[in-house]
Ligand code: PEP
């Protein structure tokens with residue numbers, strides 16, 4: 001998950017008045033809603049015209065689609081693992097598993113290119129285009145299975161599943177048992193000698209097809225699924241609790257009622273033709289590429305829309321054929337901790353969706369896993385062995401075959417595998433394998449374990465680290481002492497590690513709304529579904545009543561690195577009443593709880609957290625990064641505390657110390673205000689004299705923390721009006737402090753008001769109009785450096801001038817700095833080496849970098865302002881429209897988060913090249929927020945920058961990204 005980025009807050013008021021901004025955003029949202037209403041009407045009209053245009057266009061375009069369908073089966077395949085872009089991850093690996101001789105039901109994959117055609121030209125054209133190839137592929141599956149599609153006497157039934165290039169668990173649609181109708185169900189019942197199995201498959205098919213293809217879903221979040229409602233009714237009439245207690249007649253009744261409901265909903269009979277069903281299924285999978293949750297998931301994981309999804313059609317195998325059948329999910333290593341321990345879950349006599357949906361309690365595959373699980377659940381060994389035996393106990397030979405297959409797959413792919421399998425009447429079938437999603441901790445451990453085992457080399461191990469995911473390892477864990485006192489009120493499965501504490505909410509929408517108000521929330525659900533993704537993304541943690549380690553909640557939470565406790569079976573969640581009962585206590589929405597995703601414990605109230613450990617495998621990844629990286633990673637830190645934190649994370653110096661941030665704490669703001677409000681030089685000097693020792697003290701702390709490393713201190717850069725007091729009370733306080741009238745203060749505040757403060761009197765413009773400020777700051781830096789040097793600390797001060805656009809501006813400020821330094825050296829009888837450089841953050845500075853380099857010892861690219869000024873997007877106001885821009889595809893990402901290499905990047909490149917043309921030894925870095933974003937770090941490293949600088953918590957991320965850039969170069 002992408003961490004929220006603070007786009008360089010420079011102002012005190014901005015820092016203080018979040019609430020006000022939110023209010024403004026709310027007003028804006030109302031305005032947008034009204035605007036949206038009118039636009040929708042207009043859009044509907046335009047769309048009709050656009051559609052006509054598209055249809056005309058599509059009929060005119062003669063697309064020459066290449067091969068669109070790839071078959072596999074019986075040890076042969078037209079595709080292979082390297083064709084992931086075309087066949088999607090699932091399709092490519094199904095092909096490869098066939099080639100490896102593993103038992104895979106035969107089938108075929110429709111390529112991702114077809115999905116793009118579908119999105120562009122629509123259903124009719126695409127169906128017509130691929131029909132011949134699909135028909136041929138079905139014939140090849142018929143030949144391999146000996147069954148016939150759309151044949152009531154010997155039916156071939158298939159599954160239709162999505163499969164994109166990057167795995168998107170649960171985000172798209174699947175239809176199983178496709179090809180069934182009233183005639184085939186009778187044949188299946190007769191052939192299998194198991195009418196219950198046949199009818200159970202049929203009712204599942206009607207239900208799934210109705211939901212996925214015909215769109216019969218709950219209308220809103222608290223409604224129950226229309227099919228579940230019918231099911232509950234039938235169970236109630238029958239007086240049973242579980243699905244598997246229903247008998248053949250009940251299942252027949254269910255099919256009847258499901259079909260009636262479909263007829264009522266769609267106005268049409270449920271389709272009997274297998275071909276009609278197949279095209280419905282294929283198109284539904286393509287449609288699901290553009291469903292809301294898939295779009296959201298892609299946005300969160302930066303998966304391009306153009307990738308499209310493939311569709312996999314495969315002969316059905318059945319895990320619900322009786323007690324000799326089963327289905328499950330397995331991992332070759334532990335996806336939560338990374339431990340080298342095969343694990344997984346299965347259900348006897350069930351179909352795939354039963355395992356992930358959390359409807360029945362899944363059992364563990366290995367005895368060891370089963371015992372661990374039972375211990376966590378507080379279940380005795382006798383009860384475990386009787387009620388929840390492992391697959392190793394129930395079907396030992398098949399368990400051994402599965403474990404062996406898993407090892408072979410991991411050996412082949414050299415990475416942890418996440419597999420789906422089905423056992424049909426005593427035979428194992430592999431339905432999927434992929435590199436498994438894992439937590440940040442597991443990612444690091446697995447990469448290092450594989451390296452130590454000699455399976456992969458150092459470079460591969462480093463490339464296995466998703467830099468952004470390291471973020472999870474840097475965040476707090478529960479404080480051990482606080483944890484001892486905390487009361488455990490429930491226990492579930494440790495589905496995704498981490499510590500979470502927050503207020504209870506029950507709906508994803510509420511999670512979003514509450515977190516927008518700045519609240520920390522824990523999302524509590526009976527079970528999660530892909531619709532809950534938004535809520536999961538903003539919650540601190542997720543607690544579910546149902547669902548195992550492979551439930552949707554668990555898989556998605558692990559992917560996001562979000563703390564999750566799943567399957568806490570003892571808790572009782574009531575959505576309508578908005579309560580959850582745990583250990584006899586009723587918790588309401590808004591009550592605090594804490595989750596330990598590593599143990600599965602749920603605690604009452606808020607439990608304190610502390611800093612994480614950073615050695616072990618994590619430390620080794622960091623060392624390896626240093627070995628390969630050619631670009632240093634500095635940090636943006638304004639206080640000795642942040643500087644010390646950043647050193648722990650391995651920062652190799654400070655790339656940006658924003659001196660205005662040093663004034664936010666305590667009483668310091670008053671001295672700054674006094675300086676700003678003074679009407680003459682005299683008054684300003686008095687105020688500056690108060691600020692000098694504060695700054696010097698902080699600089700000393702920072703130099704000490706960065707002993708031996710470079711420290712870039714930037715001169716003051718605040719839009720002035722943001723530092724002045726706006727409320728009457730604050731103005732009165734300042735008036736008393738300065739011995740002037742409140743009216744005078746008010747008048748001065750008004751005089752400092754700017755229409756466009758971000759482009760106003762800030763940066764070096766301030767130091768040029770008030771040179772005494774630069775003088776004071778230069779003095780504080782040099783004096784601090786000398787004091788530290790005297791204490792034996794190695795200091796390398798670099799004084800940086802902000803917002804320079806012309807050479808003359810830099811010359812002006814450099815003069816003051818050099819004169820002040822000389823003065824201090826003289827006074828102190830001691831010298832230090834120092835550098836004077838500049839930010840490159842105004843486009844003109846990049847354009848004239850060759851001139852500016854004549855004076856500058858170093859450049860630091862301020863890509864926050866450079867992005868603001870290149871796009872012309874105000875940093876403060878852009879979030880209001882950028883969200884929409886991303887939604888409609890004008891921008892793929894927020895350019896304040898990810899450097900726009902195409903546009904802003906040109907200025908950066910030009911700045912580096914022109915600067916070094918004048919001064920080849922020019923030191924160059926970046927200190928905008930992009931300095932911690934992996935793709936931007938790689939861009940800067942490739943330009944030959946000496947360093948990138950980012951906030952302390954992103955230092956490890958940038959270190960790995962820098963190493964990867966060097967490896968990939
Ligand atoms: C920048 O503009 O990129 C920068 C680092 O400065 P600030 O964010 O403080 O404006």
Ligand code: MG
Nearest residue numbers: 841862864865
């Ligand atoms: Mg800036």
